[in-house]
Amino acid sequence: MKDLGMSWTELKSTPRIELEGILAALSEHNLLHSFDGYNSEDIGKMAKDRPEVRSQYAQYKEANARLKRRLGKKEEQKSFRDLVR
DSSP states (O other), X not given: OGGGTOOHHHHHHSOHHHHXXXXXXXXXXXXXXXXXXXXXXXXXXXXXXXXXXXXXXXXHHHHHXXXXXXXXXXXXXXXXXXXXX
C-alpha cells in the first residue's frame, strides 16, 4: 500500500468501493507505464532469458492502444511501402 501514498488510518477510513477504484487505477497506471523507454529490440533481447516478457509487452501495447482510442488520438497509419523499406 506504499504505492498509494496512504497511511493505515486513511486506508481504514476510506470506503471499500473507493479503495477498489484506487487500486484499479494504480494497476492500470502500472500496466501503462511498465515498458516505457523500451523498444521492440530491447524486448527481443529480454525475451531470450524470460519468454513471458513478450506477453507482458503485448498487454502493454494493447493497453496503450486502448487508451489512445478512448482519448480519440489517431495512431499513425503506415503504408505497406513504408513497412517494406
